[in-house]
Amino acid sequence: MPKQPTEIELEIATLSDQGLGGGTHNERPVWVRNALPGETVNARILKRRGGNRFADGQPLAQTHPDRVASPCQYFPRCGGCATHHLAPEAQLAHKQQQLQTQLELQGVEPQSWRSPTALLRLGYRRKARMGVRVVGDSVLVGFRESFSNRVARIEGCLTLTPELSRLITPLKTTIGQMSDPRTVPQIELAQGDDMCAVIVRHLQPLSAQEEALWREFQQRFEAAVLMQSKGYDTLKHIAEHQSQMPLLHYQIPEYGVTVGFYPHHFTQVNAPMNRELIRTAMAYLGDVRDRVVIDMFCGIGNFTLPLARAGALAVGIEASAEAVAMAEQNAQTNAVHGTCAFFDEDLYGEGGAMGMAEESIPRDSGSGIDGRFLHFGRAPDALILDPPRSGAGPNLEGWVRQPSLSQLVYVSCNPVTFAEDAKRLEACGFSLTQVGVYDMFPGTAHVETVGHFVRNTA
Numbered sequence: 001m002p003k004q005p006t007e008i009e010l011e012i013a014t015l016s017d018q019g020l021g022g023g024t025h026n027e028r029p030v031w032v033r034n035a036l037p038g039e040t041v042n043a044r045i046l047k048r049r050g051g052n053r054f055a056d057g058q059p060l061a062q063t064h065p066d067r068v069a070s071p072c073q074y075f076p077r078c079g080g081c082a083t084h085h086l087a088p089e090a091q092l093a094h095k096q097q098q099l100q101t102q103l104e105l106q107g108v109e110p111q112s113w114r115s116p117t118a119l120l121r122l123g124y125r126r127k128a129r130m131g132v133r134v135v136g137d138s139v140l141v142g143f144r145e146s147f148s149n150r151v152a153r154i155e156g157c158l159t160l161t162p163e164l165s166r167l168i169t170p171l172k173t174t175i176g177q178m179s180d181p182r183t184v185p186q187i188e189l190a191q192g193d194d195m196c197a198v199i200v201r202h203l204q205p206l207s208a209q210e211e212a213l214w215r216e217f218q219q220r221f222e223a224a225v226l227m228q229s230k231g232y233d234t235l236k237h238i239a240e241h242q243s244q245m246p247l248l249h250y251q252i253p254e255y256g257v258t259v260g261f262y263p264h265h266f267t268q269v270n271a272p273m274n275r276e277l278i279r280t281a282m283a284y285l286g287d288v289r290d291r292v293v294i295d296m297f298c299g300i301g302n303f304t305l306p307l308a309r310a311g312a313l314a315v316g317i318e319a320s321a322e323a324v325a326m327a328e329q330n331a332q333t334n335a336v337h338g339t340c341a342f343f344d345e346d347l348y349g350e351g352g353a354m355g356m357a358e359e360s361i362p363r364d365s366g367s368g369i370d371g372r373f374l375h376f377g378r379a380p381d382a383l384i385l386d387p388p389r390s391g392a393g394p395n396l397e398g399w400v401r402q403p404s405l406s407q408l409v410y411v412s413c414n415p416v417t418f419a420e421d422a423k424r425l426e427a428c429g430f431s432l433t434q435v436g437v438y439d440m441f442p443g444t445a446h447v448e449t450v451g452h453f454v455r456n457t458a
């Protein structure tokens with residue numbers, strides 16, 4: 001007999017950054033999904049790790065004034081979302097509060113706050129990685145369940161765009177028709193403005209029948225299918241005749257830019273919010289005509305291409321050589337290749353460090369970051385930083401030491417590293433003139449931030 005989960009009555013005191021209600025039982029912290037501060041819940045312990053307990057919760061009496069019915073039938077069991085039980089405005093306030101707490105911890109006080117920006121609440125997600133599990137006769141395709149490694153049992157997903165959500169059930173059917181469905185551990189979904197794509201990770205070579213099965217899926221559901229046997233370098237488009245990888249696109253209409261990408265490339269998942277991020281960054285930079293702007297962690301050129309279109313001399317730097325090649329191709333197809341340049345460099349490594357010890361970078365454009373900054377023969381006026389969760393990395397001080405840099409737009413997916421880097425930037429003589437949160441992933445714990453830093457005048 002499996003052990004019955006322990007049930008306890010618990011008062012919820014806090015809401016964690018992960019969207020969990022926090023209480024204490026026998027002097028141990030208990031984290032409860034679907035629970036809000038001030039509520040008393042019946043908590044069923046599902047997992048124990050370290051000194052912490054993780055539980056499912058049912059509110060017993062009085063509920064939090066911002067509690068709402070989740071729009072999703074799979075919440076809170078499915079771990080794809082965390083805060084569907086909280087009103088959208090309260091979710092935003094909670095995200096802003098997290099950022100504020102982190103900035104306070106670092107002693108950084110922004111000169112002003114921008115109101116939180118929210119657009120689509122549902123149907124926004126254009127990219128997702130989902131687990132696949134076979135349970136008895138059923139194939140499951142979904143996000144992991146919260147507090148567990150199990151795959152959630154879902155028929156669709158409200159946060160995905162409808163075009164991607166409609167693929168979940170046919171994916172289950174098709175995987176179920178393979179000779180051994182257990183050889184598919186994961187799938188990835190990606191959508192451009194023009195088409196959808198599915199990456200199917202498979203652990204065994206496909207038989208001719210299985211290839212035919214996936215070709216049929218591709219035709220019937222109008223989604224390009226790529227099979228992946230090992231790393232991304234093994235991606236193979238399933239096509240009758242050997243064909244090229246399907247290229248997806250998204251538009252940034254404000255700048256007349258079309259960005260091409262392959263399904264495994266990094267792209268911002270929420271297309272309207274991405275355009276909002278670009279609008280915000282460009283508004284902070286002001287008139288960029290004939291100014292040198294460096295786009296650090298540029299990916300496939302999401303910010304670099306609009307910068308170049310707006311008249312800047314734009315330099316994009318990024319670790320992935322493949323993303324840089326895509327960015328260069330995008331610059332060509334958008335006819336801005338004369339005013340933008342891309343370089344692959346590990347910005348956290350020695351190659352990403354400024355070579356100079358003095359106040360300014362050398363005059364000649366050598367190799368390394370110094371040379372990249374001087375690519376257009378002039379020192380840069382502004383930086384855009386859009387790093388991964390780990391933040392700007394150890395070379396930040398070297399980059400901003402260049403005196404010609406008057407401003408910096410920092411786009412962040414992690415308020416902890418954003419606040420730490422904000423403190424470092426203040427120590428380098430910059431002020432955080434404005435900051436705000438952007439609801440890139442509504443209903444989840446993800447916090448996206450844009451901050452504008454300006455060099456203090458003496």
Ligand SMILES: C[S@@+](CC[C@H](N)C(=O)[O-])C[C@H]1O[C@@H](n2cnc3c(N)ncnc32)[C@H](O)[C@@H]1O
Nearest residue numbers: 266297298299302318319346347348386387388
């Ligand atoms: C949050 S994404 C931003 C991409 C791009 N700015 C956009 O909006 O699509 C972060 C980018 O940093 C890149 N990256 C990760 N580690 C890096 C490193 N050590 N050096 C340079 N780039 C890195 C990733 O490949 C990814 O493209």
